[in-house]
Amino acid sequence: MSVSDPDADLPETIVWQGKFITTKVRGRWEYVGRARNIRAAAIIAIDDGHILLVEQYRIPLGKRSLEIPAGLIGDDDGMEGEAPETAAMRELEEETGYIAERMENLGEYYSSPGMVSESFTLLRAHGLTKVGEGGGTDSEDIIVHRVKLADLPQFVADWRKAGHAVDVRLAILMAQEFLGE
Secondary structure, three states: OOOOOOOOOOOOEEEEEOOOEEEEEEOOEEEEEEHHHOEEEEEEEEEOOEEEEEEEEEOOOOEEEEEOOEEEEOOOOOOOOOOHHHHHHHHHHHHHOEEEEEEEEEEEEOOOOOOEOOOEEEEEEEEEEEOOOOOOOOOOOOEEEEEEHHHHHHHHHHHHHOOOEEOOOHHHHOHHHHHOO
């Protein structure tokens, strides 16, 4: 497949780089990506007809956000080659207090490809067992929600009506409602 964008073959320039974010320019395009090729793992965790969701305040949005559990892959020193499944197991337990017997890799996705080069690996957790309260690490303020799948559309509508943010990945879970007739 040929690339029709005239900027595609121009050099990429790093404008600024922090510990986790890099801003870049290629031709007329400005975009951001994760530093050090860090990626993310996002987890669909369904337990007995209920979806596990997390709520946390997101500085870039200036409000609380409802999301599926997720976290960075290989962001700690010495973890550069970490597998998405390993990161997902760790993040699921940290954020929700649940462990999974196994993680099914559903592939790599991009949430906002016109502005962000970051990808995330979507995983499905199987065989969930609650082992703790969750809540994330000391620097996170995560609240866990266990929502009946049938109630998810109303839960999200109420969340949005209250002025909170909703992560786009929740749309995956409500696809039937969006596509229904």
